[in-house]
Structures are given as structure tokens and as C-alpha cells.
Amino acid sequence: MPGVTSILTDNKAGMKSLVKHLVEDHNYKRIMFVTGPENNCEAMERYEGYLEVLKENNIPVDENIIFNGNFNSHTGYRIMKEVILNDIRYDAAVFSNDDMALGALKAIDDLSQKHEIDISKRSIICGFDDVTNAKLTSPPLTTVSQPFEDICEGAVKVLLDKIDGKETEDIIKYPAALVKRQSCGCKKDTVLDEISNKYLRLIPRSIFSMGVKTYNLNEIYERITREFKRCRFRNCFISTYYEGTITYDDTFLFKETFEVPKKSILLYAFKDGERVEIKEDEKVFDTKRLVPESFIPKDRRFYYLINPLYFEEDNFGFLCFELVNDDIIHFESLWAQISNILNGALILMEKDKIKK
Structure with a gap:
């Protein structure tokens, strides 16, 4: 908003660091992507970051593995179920937020128990936000962390500066940090308190x-x-x-x-x-x-x-x-x-x- 200080996370750079990691460190080429809500600024920046990394690495954009999401974990569950049942192939799947990624992991776990489907390579799943449950799933979720403590501290500082009559910037962006865990294929190097995916409380039908x-x-x-x-x-x-x-x-x-x-x-x-x-x-x-x-x-x-x-x-x-x-x-x-x-x-x- 004009004249109002906006304190933001650099969503595009955060998503780029994640997709770059998949391409450069794991050599994944066919990367599925699930967007966030249409016209949501953060979702659009994350999608732009994904597209830029593909372009920088001469990887063609495949519309068949790009899906419209809405940050809702039910949507992640539904999309992953459709992808698996339709045998849509991918090297890694990136979701625009953790809730959808967690829903996808739950779908993979459910389908592996109900159907004779080879899902050995389906669990290469990544998200964005680093919510509490991201480190508790099996495998723990690779994601991008938003620096909420820094954002809160920065917001209070801006308020105090405004009260004192000081000039403040219109836009202040904080970097988002890649959090490497095992869902992208990285090896485990820490001991985590993991829980089984069956304990994730996804209620698919009310x-x-x-x-x-x-x-x-x-x-x-x-x-x-x-x-x-x-x-x-x-x-x-x-x-x-x-x-x-x-x-x-x-x-x-x-x-x-x-x-x-x-x-x-x-x-x-x-x-x-x-x-x-x-x-x-x-x-x-x-x-x-x-x-x-x-x-x-x-x-x-x-x-x-x-x-x-x-x-x-x-x-x-x-x-x-x-x-x-x-x-x-x-x-x-x-x-x-x-x-x-x-x-x-x-x-x-x-x-x-x-x-x-």
C-alpha cells in the first residue's frame, strides 16, 4: 500500500534456493509444481522463482506437471492422489506451502496401504513455510523457512521509528532460508522426534x-x-x-x-x-x-x-x-x-x- 511500510519475506528468492537445490544438488529435472491461490502475491512470487530456476538451467516448462493449488492441505492430498493414480511421472514435487505438501505426504502414505502401487520414488516432496509439523513427518519435510522472529522485531522497530518521526522504507524484505531435510533426498544428519504420517490429522470429508x-x-x-x-x-x-x-x-x-x-x-x-x-x-x-x-x-x-x-x-x-x-x-x-x-x-x- 502506498505510504505504508510493508515488511515482507523474499518469497521468490526462497523458492529459487529450494528448486536450485533440487536441480543442482540432486540432479532432478522433471520437477512438479503446485501453485498457491490465484492472485495471492506470495504464491505468485514462489511460482516465478520456480520458473526462473527452470529457465536458468535450460529445463523446459511442462504444463502437465504444474497444478493449481490454494494452500489447503486437502488440495495437496487430492492432487497427489490424482497424480499417483494417473501415473504422472516426476523426479520431485514442490508445493507452494507446507500444508499442501503435508497433505501430499498423507496421500502417498494412504495409497501405499490401500493399493499395490510402487511409491518408492514418490516421497520426494518439498514445501514452503517450515511449519511445526514439517520436521515431524516421515521423511521430515524439506522446506523454506520464513524469518518470523526477525519480521516481528523489524515491525516493532518500524513502529518505534514512526513514533519518533523518523523516515522508514516503503518495503523491507527479509530473506527466506532453505531448510534441508530428508524428503528431498538428503541424508539424515540429525536426530529428530519423528511421528508416523498416519498420525497427521487430515479429515478428508466432513x-x-x-x-x-x-x-x-x-x-x-x-x-x-x-x-x-x-x-x-x-x-x-x-x-x-x-x-x-x-x-x-x-x-x-x-x-x-x-x-x-x-x-x-x-x-x-x-x-x-x-x-x-x-x-x-x-x-x-x-x-x-x-x-x-x-x-x-x-x-x-x-x-x-x-x-x-x-x-x-x-x-x-x-x-x-x-x-x-x-x-x-x-x-x-x-x-x-x-x-x-x-x-x-x-x-x-x-x-x-x-x-x-
């Missing part, structure tokens, strides 16, 4: 995909509870905005009048693996707190992932769930389905109120 034939909130919450237990969530909360629905347009976030709704209403609480009752004085809370104070863990560190509840351009609330280290997926399809189901139920409730 029970909601079978259809929900009710708009009764209690029945919907029962279905959600069963699904959360199946996914082994620890904590998850569903809230709507007290002030009502926000309708977005293309310029909404850049309007000077934009404000996060001050209050939200907690509709559903799943705490420590069980659905819990919400007391009357806990229902309305400050939106910026994400959940009511009584539901926030006091004795440990925790990470919340916040996803919007939406229907088309309408954002009517948010879903907040706790990430645990062995989660390799953000359950995008699950919260999208919850959005649609809740939207229908809440609309019917409003219509009933108007009739009364």
Missing part, C-alpha cells in the same frame, strides 16, 4: 458434506459437537456480532469509518473436548477479546485461529478455535459449511420473530 436437513439450532449444535470431537478439537467457539451483520464491498476495509463491531454474542462453546453451557452473563462480550474472559485458559500458552462466518458479502460473526501443534489443517471446508448452515438457521429465526 459429515456436513452429506447435507444437514434441519435449521433447528440445537440439532445443528449437536452435529457440530460430533464433528468437533471427530476432529479432536480442544476448544472452539462460535459467535455473532451484537450490532448485526457487516456487508462488505471492494473498498470496505479502506474506508475511514471501518470499525470492528464492539460487542459479540457467544452462541456455542466447545471447551476441553466437550460442549459446555453458556451462562447468561457470559453471552455478550467485547469482540476484541475473541471469547468471554471465563473461557480463556489461564495456565498455559494457546493459539486461536479466527475465521469469519459469512454468506456471500455478509459477515455475521466468527468461529474461533484453538490450534494444537499436531493440526496440519485449518479445517477450511468445515467452517465454510458451518457458516452456510448457521446463516440459514439465523435467517429463519429472524423471520419467525418478525411474524410474531
